[in-house]
Amino acid sequence: MEKQCISSLSLEELGGVVREMGQPAFRAKQIFHWLHQKQVTAFSQMTDQPKALLARLEETWFIAAPQIRRRQQSKDGTVKYLFQLADGNCIETVVMRYHYGNTVCVSTQVGCRMGCRFCASTQAGRVRNLMAGEIAAEVYAAQRDIGERISHIVLMGIGEPLDNYEEVLRFLHLISHPEGANIGMRNISLSTCGLVPMIDRLAQEKLQLTLSISLHAPNNALRSSMMPVNDAYPVEQLIAACRRYQTTTGRRISFEYSMVRGVNDSEAIARQLAGLIRGMGAHVNLIPINPVDGSPYSASDAENVRRFQQKLEELGVNATVRRRLGSDISAACGQLRREDARAGE
């Protein structure tokens, strides 16, 4: 039988495992601490546990602990990892240094099947979903490597988080658990390309996280030309879901808007965008699009981005320009890719 990922279990589930082995209940909490607070990578490091118990656990379970296949550091301090998972698949994870703390950008799938035309992560398709424990292990491995606490998490790496709903939700509960890493939901942002039914489902969880929507265009013709997902869930439906989300959760949404020269950066488009989301109290994050091999798009110049921002502000929409961290090591938005373990170093 293939081993299962113990890092993905909730405290309650771990309790069940421990009970079935005829062990006292307190062991579950101790093991959870080892996994998610001390973040060990091997059962042998759980020094207060009976050897016999550890040996039995090891027969059935493994601890998610990716290996660092490559580590690149940007001039701005951003670090990008190529992590190899237990099955040989490789994903990328990024650590950004902000004044308010260290932020990890985690991947949620090996590859992506959403097909956005400007994004490198989707170019080779999707191989599989990540398990909750594997996503948490990205955070732990990065934290271990930099030797500093991670305080914030963005689910903005490779993959579409809402296309891996169950495991992503499980991850959110694990990583925010007071007996674990204890990273508060308010310090977590989840970004989606706009899977409407899943946005509605997430709303019902009433989490305190920040939901970011990758909007990139205010009308269907334009958005569909950039993002195939728009054919399934067009702009009106997406915005309606965002409004429902805000009403249900009481949390404001933020929109990501990658700016492409001559495509979605005109004053007319800024007006259309403002008309679409005005009154929602939402925040727009403008990102000059990052270069990606095989993509037909180039970035709007700084002056244009500034004008677009000003126009939005003038029309009552709050907008900021996102700093472009790590672009010298291809660690910026849309530049992450999965890698085949066999592809070599």
Ligand code: SAH
């Ligand atoms: N699948 C999710 C999570 C990815 S987050 C989503 O689509 O939201 C990555 C963010 O970077 C998304 O907003 C995505 O649209 C954006 N992005 C992708 N490629 C980009 C590029 N080349 N330049 C700038 N932003 C890009």
